[in-house]
Amino acid sequence: MYDPNRIDAQLPRGVTDFLPDIADKIGHIQGRIQRVFESWGFRRIMTPMLEFEDVLALGMGEGLRSRTFRFDDRQSGRMLAVPPDITPQVARIVATRMRGLPFPHRLSYLGRVLRHAEIQSGRSREILQAGVELIGLESPEADAEMIAMAIEALQSLGFEDFKLDIGQVEFFRGIMDAAALDEETTWRIKSAIGKKDVSAIGGILNGLQLSDTIKEAIASLPRLFGDRRILAEAERVAVHERSRKALSNIEQVLEILDLYGLSQYLTIDLGEIRGLDYHTGITFEGFVAGFGEAVCSGGRYDQLMERYGCPAPATGFAFNILSLMSALERQPDVQSSVVRDFLLFNAEENREEVLKVAKCLREMGYSAVRDIIRRDYASSLEYARQAGIRRMLVVGGGYSAPDELYIVSAADGSGFPLKKADLFNCTGRFDFDRFKEKLNG
Structure with a gap:
């Protein structure tokens, strides 16, 4: 008989599920890094999760080849591989799909790779990478650009003490x-x-x-x-x-x-x-500082493109996202995750006004979460804390005057009233922090 309590839900060793709190942090880190890449003119490329093993092996040294996951493809009869690194994939794409386009190519990527790891090492077999490849330039300035970008990305994440x-x-x-x-x-x-x-x-x-x-x-x-x-x-x-x-x-x-x-x-x-x-x-x-592993690595690899029939100088680097996340967690003063802005607590039976408030906030660029489940004030505030939401916005219910909304900090429960007209008539992004300071002053 089916018993859901007896399901074996274990994962293979070396991989993990990323629940919302961790996924938020990963998304925050990836977003900051990607913005730096874009500001330097790098365009994102998306690579497949499977390659033919013999093609992928052209771009890998023996160390990576020995750590590659392989299996048979029933359709082609050829050996498939899960890429252990994204750089060889980018080299293949440039050599075969972008041949004839003018150099240099400035390409960025976000992705997962898999590598065999020693069971005793405790290391993850799954690696989340964010990186860039600059293909077609062999000047020292190209190498300097990679290093400068890596530094800027670390600064954008709030790191100060790094080398x-x-x-x-x-x-x-x-x-x-x-x-x-x-x-x-x-x-x-x-x-x-x-x-x-x-x-x-x-x-x-x-x-x-x-x-x-x-x-x-x-x-x-x-x-x-x-x-x-x-x-x-x-x-x-x-x-x-x-x-x-x-x-x-x-x-x-x-x-x-x-x-x-x-x-x-x-x-x-x-x-x-x-x-x-x-x-x-x-x-x-x-x-x-305070974290013993490298959070990024890279360098020049001028001979890789030739293996795919398109000789060209190249340089690049990649961040290990999970290492960055671990390093950020050792610096509690640095923001390391996405923070949602508002939980909307509707104390009225009518939904029209709370939906209007949510639409207004989102148009301003804030995130607004509707607490559709009916619960009391205290339970909703506790939910906001546990869900990583900064503030609760209360509509109706006697918590403020009829022409007002009530804004509550999820961290300490302190609150202040806000005129509905001030919010709805705002032509830009309403600054709640400045409004609160002015109110208190």
Whole structure:
């Protein structure tokens, strides 16, 4: 016999439902970021949730390929994949659907991706991304634009104490070119540098027949982190022309960011080599004080478009929306969600006036929620608090004069009267806060 109380409603590990409070916060964050993207001239693109696996794999390194969800397509007989990252999808679209249109392409996106995660890690397999791709420009100014946009988006969300760590993967590659090591040894060094494990690096270097100059260059990589003064140290150990060109590139990008007035938000990290297989130049990650994970990451990837038959330089970055939300929750003084404006409490039998009030508020740009369920004043006010609604607006019922409405704060229950004529005759957006201050004054 069917028993609704015995339904197994568990979700697969690593995914979650987003209830209204959380969904509101996600929508708030996405909206703020999207407005920044639009203000810089980026147009939104929407990518599919399924791709043919072999096509998607062209744009992914081995790390992403190994974390991709795959399954058979009964219609085509080909393998399908749920994208673990949106950038390869954008590259495919530009190369195949936008071929012939003039460069550069400024494209933005909001979307979900899925990635396999280790069961023990506790990490989500579902990632919400908001990002941009700037395709067709290889100048340092394009790299600087990405960094400036990321900073502006973080500022728009209310963050003040944050840093963007800037790296350049060609610096590491130049040192490895000079060392001319075999693939396994290079991988061991990369792994140790990625973990900032100085002792492990020293142990590997002790067993190698390399010059002291090259050993010093490799050993210095985990320490090349800080403000711009570390570039002088990096220049001293740049044992290959490839590394010196990388440093020149960083200097050019920093000079442009100086013009933006954003230098205080920047640090240099030449030992950051995550994404090395994917990126080709400047890389960066954004970190918020008090939160240990990067909230955004990106960089230059000039070789990706060629894999889809359309060679073009490109750069971009993406925010991890759930990481941003977690970081915002650690800063209670920063607004982190959408707040609804009014709950309309109709104490009259007639609905005509309350519907007129709701229409007026919405035309002004306020959100107005009709409390259609009949409940008493106190219960309605409690509902407003729990639903995240700022104020309750009372129509009739003796709470104010017949020609007035009564406005109540959901936070503390304090209220004040408002003449109906003042609201209905307002030609713009009625400022309730200023009206209350004037009334109290």
